[in-house]
Amino acid sequence: MGAILALKRVFGFAGKVWRLATEVHRIKATDMLTFEVNEMENLFTILVCGSFMGLPSPPAAIAIELLPYMEHELRLMVARADFSQDALASIMDMLHVD
Amino acid sequence: MKKIAFFLGKGGVGKTTISSAVAYQFAKEGKRVLIVSLDPAHNLGDVFQKSLANTPRSLDANLEGMEIDLAVWVEKYLKESREEIKANYMYQSAFSVDAYIDILKYSPGTEEYAVLWAIEYVYKEYGGRCDLIIFDTPPTALTLRFLAMPSITRLWVRELSRLREKILQKRQTILRINPKASIVRNLSEETEDAQDEPKVRGAAKKEDDLIYTKLSSIASRLAELQRLFSHESYLAVVVNPDTLSVAEALRIRQELGKLDVRLNSICLNKTTEGGEGRQNVEKNFGDCPVFATGLRQGGIGEVSQLAEIQAGGLKNDMKRFGQE
Ligand SMILES: Nc1ncnc2c1ncn2[C@@H]1O[C@H](COP(=O)(O)OP(=O)(O)O)[C@@H](O)[C@H]1O
Ligand SMILES: [Mg+2]
Numbered sequence: 001m002g003a004i005l006a007l008k009r010v011f012g013f014a015g016k017v018w019r020l021a022t023e024v025h026r027i028k029a030t031d032m033l034t035f036e037v038n039e040m041e042n043l044f045t046i047l048v049c050g051s052f053m054g055l056p057s058p059p060a061a062i063a064i065e066l067l068p069y070m071e072h073e074l075r076l077m078v079a080r081a082d083f084s085q086d087a088l089a090s091i092m093d094m095l096h097v098d
Numbered sequence: 099m100k101k102i103a104f105f106l107g108k109g110g111v112g113k114t115t116i117s118s119a120v121a122y123q124f125a126k127e128g129k130r131v132l133i134v135s136l137d138p139a140h141n142l143g144d145v146f147q148k149s150l151a152n153t154p155r156s157l158d159a160n161l162e163g164m165e166i167d168l169a170v171w172v173e174k175y176l177k178e179s180r181e182e183i184k185a186n187y188m189y190q191s192a193f194s195v196d197a198y199i200d201i202l203k204y205s206p207g208t209e210e211y212a213v214l215w216a217i218e219y220v221y222k223e224y225g226g227r228c229d230l231i232i233f234d235t236p237p238t239a240l241t242l243r244f245l246a247m248p249s250i251t252r253l254w255v256r257e258l259s260r261l262r263e264k265i266l267q268k269r270q271t272i273l274r275i276n277p278k279a280s281i282v283r284n285l286s287e288e289t290e291d292a293q294d295e296p297k298v299r300g301a302a303k304k305e306d307d308l309i310y311t312k313l314s315s316i317a318s319r320l321a322e323l324q325r326l327f328s329h330e331s332y333l334a335v336v337v338n339p340d341t342l343s344v345a346e347a348l349r350i351r352q353e354l355g356k357l358d359v360r361l362n363s364i365c366l367n368k369t370t371e372g373g374e375g376r377q378n379v380e381k382n383f384g385d386c387p388v389f390a391t392g393l394r395q396g397g398i399g400e401v402s403q404l405a406e407i408q409a410g411g412l413k414n415d416m417k418r419f420g421q422e
Contacts (some may be wrong), residue, residue: 026276034279037268044261044309058254059207059247064175064199065316068182069308072300075189 045073099417100332103232106241107336108346112367115398116336116391117234118145119407125161130228134220135165136213137236146401171212176203210244214323242353248324249357259313269302327359332416336365339375344382363415364388387415
């Protein structure tokens with residue numbers, strides 16, 4: 001009786017370990033993908049707003065149309081680029097505009 | 099007959115006069131015509147001796163006119179964006195939205211983009227109640243830019259849509275592997291001063307993603323405008339018997355050629371009976387019909403004198419084209 005219980009406990013533990021391992025594995029796999037998604041999101045933002053950085057870019061009008069839906073993307077870019085709180089001020093600094 | 103007509107050409111050759119004469123004469127034949135000035139100089143009202151506004155006003159039986167104030171359209175469209183940002187953004191303080199938009203206002207492309215939406219608006223709003231909409235065009239440079247805008251911008255929108263699609267696909271993959279994963283990076287977990295920051299729930303499906311759906315709607319509007327320009331518009335260039343206006347017309351034809359927009363005819367304006375310079379124009383535009391519209395002695399001082407512009411050949415050519 002006790003042996004069976006012990007066995008169950010062992011298997012239960014193994015099961016837990018196994019589940020944990022898969023979970024860790026999943027998180028690792030998704031981390032990698034999340035990183036890739038972030039990179040792509042940044043690229044997207046840079047493309048849309050690229051005219052400020054002198055990149056070939058779509059007409060500013062497209063940025064105006066998309067801007068209302070890009071809060072997250074813009075914040076992401078600002079966080080990543082180590083800009084200060086005011087993204088516009090940073091961009092202005094880059095452009096030497098007052 | 100095509101629904102829309104544009105008369106292009108160098109300043110002073112008679113674009114406004116020919117547009118007005120064609121509109122006036124077609125209206126007299128019983129066609130319902132709307133003439134719209136896109137030229138910031140707005141001298142259409144002077145020709146008809148009526149003040150025009152941003153909605154159609156009657157000029158004659160079957161004939162209405164209006165003028166588009168581009169500055170108003172640019173403002174209108176920036177205001178919409180600004181208000182939408184105010185409504186959608188949680189962290190407005192992080193971005194000086196107003197300042198950002200003010201810069202965009204002076205960015206290249208904004209003016210011609212506004213022209214596009216003005217044309218779309220006029221066509222949708224009033225196209226149903228008339229047989230012909232004639233646009234009196236602004237100076238050549240701006241006209242060529244707005245005619246080129248749909249095809250150029252569509253390329254951009256297509257590439258941006260593709261990239262967005264890839265982002266969404268990746269997000270879906272992440273969710274498939276781990277349904278509990280947060281598919282967008284949450285800054286709340288990284289910055290201390292934003293503990294209260296709500297979690298961003300990114301979309302993984304196209305139909306849920308506002309950026310993707312916005313790009314799609316821009317793409318279809320641009321496709322429709324491109325169709326208007328290439329299939330539902332009659333385009334003519336007005337020239338005078340002088341080298342400068344002919345040179346500009348050649349340049350216009352060359353630019354139009356790049357855009358898949360066809361030049362339908364040349365109006366040789368301000369020539370007397372002899373039709374001087376006609377050979378030169380025909381030599382330069384071999385494949386394009388040339389219509390001489392004449393020179394009215396004493397100029398055009400009265401609306402009724404628009405009947406004296408010799409637009410018969412031109413009008414027949416305009417009627418020839420079915421709406422493809
Ligand atoms: N066929 C014509 N006969 C007489 N005067 C003309 C004729 N076409 C144009 N004009 C005159 O030439 C001037 C410029 O014409 P307009 O139509 O305003 O040119 P655009 O719109 O191309 O700048 C106007 O004073 C107009 O009355
Ligand atoms: Mg004019």
